[in-house]
Amino acid sequence: MKCLYWSSQNVNNNDGVSNKIKAHIKSLQHLMFNTYLLYDVCKGNNSIYYLNDSEFFVQSNTRFIHRLCKIILFIKLYRFVKKTNVKLIYIRYGADADFLLIKWLSKCKRDGCKIMLEIPTYPYDGEFVNLTKKQIKYRRREVYYRNKLKDCIDCIVTTSNSNPIFGVKTINISNGIDIDTIPVSKAIKMTDTVNLIAVAHIAFWHGFDRLIKGINNYYSNKPTINVNLTIVGGGHSDVIEELALMVKSYQLENHIELIGPKMGAELDAVFVGKHMAVGCLACHRKGITEVKSLKNVEYATRGIPFMYSENNTDFDDAPYVLKVPADDSDIDINSIIDFLSKYDLSPQYVRNSVSHLSWNCQFEKMIKEL
Numbered sequence: 001m002k003c004l005y006w007s008s009q010n011v012n013n014n015d016g017v018s019n020k021i022k023a024h025i026k027s028l029q030h031l032m033f034n035t036y037l038l039y040d041v042c043k044g045n046n047s048i049y050y051l052n053d054s055e056f057f058v059q060s061n062t063r064f065i066h067r068l069c070k071i072i073l074f075i076k077l078y079r080f081v082k083k084t085n086v087k088l089i090y091i092r093y094g095a096d097a098d099f100l101l102i103k104w105l106s107k108c109k110r111d112g113c114k115i116m117l118e119i120p121t122y123p124y125d126g127e128f129v130n131l132t133k134k135q136i137k138y139r140r141r142e143v144y145y146r147n148k149l150k151d152c153i154d155c156i157v158t159t160s161n162s163n164p165i166f167g168v169k170t171i172n173i174s175n176g177i178d179i180d181t182i183p184v185s186k187a188i189k190m191t192d193t194v195n196l197i198a199v200a201h202i203a204f205w206h207g208f209d210r211l212i213k214g215i216n217n218y219y220s221n222k223p224t225i226n227v228n229l230t231i232v233g234g235g236h237s238d239v240i241e242e243l244a245l246m247v248k249s250y251q252l253e254n255h256i257e258l259i260g261p262k263m264g265a266e267l268d269a270v271f272v273g274k275h276m277a278v279g280c281l282a283c284h285r286k287g288i289t290e291v292k293s294l295k296n297v298e299y300a301t302r303g304i305p306f307m308y309s310e311n312n313t314d315f316d317d318a319p320y321v322l323k324v325p326a327d328d329s330d331i332d333i334n335s336i337i338d339f340l341s342k343y344d345l346s347p348q349y350v351r352n353s354v355s356h357l358s359w360n361c362q363f364e365k366m367i368k369e370l
Contacts, residue, residue: 002086003033008094010041015201015263017120020294021092023178027359031367033088038077049073051080074104081108089115095124096138097145105152114370117149118157122165126286127205157366159292161313171369174314175294176359177301183268184303185347190275190340193226197271198278199295202235207282207309207328208243214331216250227255227333229278232270234261271302275340276322279308284326300354303347307336314357320350 005025011018021037028035038056040049049057057076059069081089089108109115121127128139149156150167163170200206208231215227231243240258247256262270277299283291290311299306300315307322308315315321322339324331 001033001088002084003028003035003088003090004038004081004086005035005090005092006038007092008040008096009092011037011039012041015261016199016294016298017201019178019181020175023176023181023359024090024363026178027176027363028090030360031363036084036086070100074100078104078107081113082111087113089113090118091116092118092120095128095142095146097142097149099145102145102148102152105149109152109154115153116155116157116171116366116370117153117168119165120159121288121291122158122160122162123287126288127203129204155370161290171366173362173365174357175292175297176357176362177294177297177354179301179351179355179358182298182301184301184351185271185274187303187347188273188275190225190337190343192224193228194276194337194340195274196227196229196276196278196336197232197274198229199232199267199298200235200280202231202233202239202243204236204239205282205286205288206239206280207285208278209246210281210328211278211331212243212246212250212252212256214333215252215255217330218333219252219255225337227337229256230270230274231256231258232260232262232267271304274304276336277302277304277306279306281307281309281324281331282328283310285328289326297354297357300350300357303350305340305343305345305350314354318353320345320353 005028007021009017009021011021025035025037036052038049038051040047045061047059047061048055049059057073059073060066105115128135131139146166153168156165156168156170157173158165158170159173159175161172163172198206198208198211202208211229215229218227244258247253247258259270279293279296279299280291283289288310292312292314293308296306296308296312296315300320305320305322307324309324309326316323322336
């Protein structure tokens with residue numbers, strides 16, 4: 001069977017999301033789907049669409065011909081689906097529903113395609129803050145047209161517990177991982193130093209400011225155990241700038257560093273010597289109480305204990321997880337030290353506990369339920 005997988009994410013960024021998409025393709029191929037990957041890359045005033053890494057369409061984003069280009073894009077896509085006999089369309093939704101998307105999906109569904117829409121984070125409205133007038137217009141359009149999805153798709157894939165979403169039945173999954181691509185960490189016992197690592201595409205809902213404030217509080221009491229934090233990743237420049245200024249104002253440069261994005265072997269090297277990883281600490285800021293973060297699965301696959309604040313049924317009862325309050329209070333560093341002082345699980349034990357969260361297992365579940 002043939003599948004068209006469409007993502008608005010550039011899969012060549014070599015970041016966590018790109019690797020997730022590549023793992024999706026690998027799992028679909030494992031399930032005997034001949035899969036075409038469609039993605040777009042912004043270059044200047046154009047969006048260049050690639051199909052299996054070959055240029056498929058160039059869309060101008062200039063004001064007067066953007067709409068015409070998008071119409072042509074969907075015509076080409078429809079013809080491609082018909083010509084190649086695609087029977088499954090999987091879309092990683094970018095909160096961009098409009099009339100043309102709805103019309104294209106409706107035609108494909110009428111021709112016998114099964115259509116799955118993945119919503120990476122739900123609800124997602126809280127992620128859109130400080131919008132311009134133009135962006136507000138786009139958001140209103142998306143809110144209107146997403147309620148028409150129920151007429152033209154078969155299901156929504158979500159890591160939330162919501163059912164239905166926008167009037168569409170959901171397939172509720174966990175975030176998965178391509179386990180073979182992530183090495184297991186070496187066991188490291190806490191002595192007179194605690195080394196923390198936080199990896200993210202940094203945004204306000206990661207709440208790393210809570211941890212920085214907690215470290216500042218901790219050092220104000222002249223402790224005997226050193227606590228260090230390495231924050232890895234790019235993301236929202238204003239948030240990163242704010243975190244850097246906070247570190248400087250607290251004079252914590254010797255204990256906290258922001259080192260930018262790292263991938264592959266470089267990221268593996270940063271994990272060496274780390275006692276604990278840091279997940280999201282402020283999902284409540286975007287109105288989310290339950291989420292199955294991909295980063296948590298990656299941490300567990302490495303075999304390292306980690307902390308987070310949201311509800312996550314995959315990990316809430318795990319002995320290698322430290323739950324912190326889901327509010328804006330400063331993180332209590334002594335609770336981290338106390339947790340690690342009693343911690344004795346092997347990295348391999350932690351890794352083995354998430355073997356069922358491979359993408360192969362998750363996609364088998366999705367296709368079965370579809």
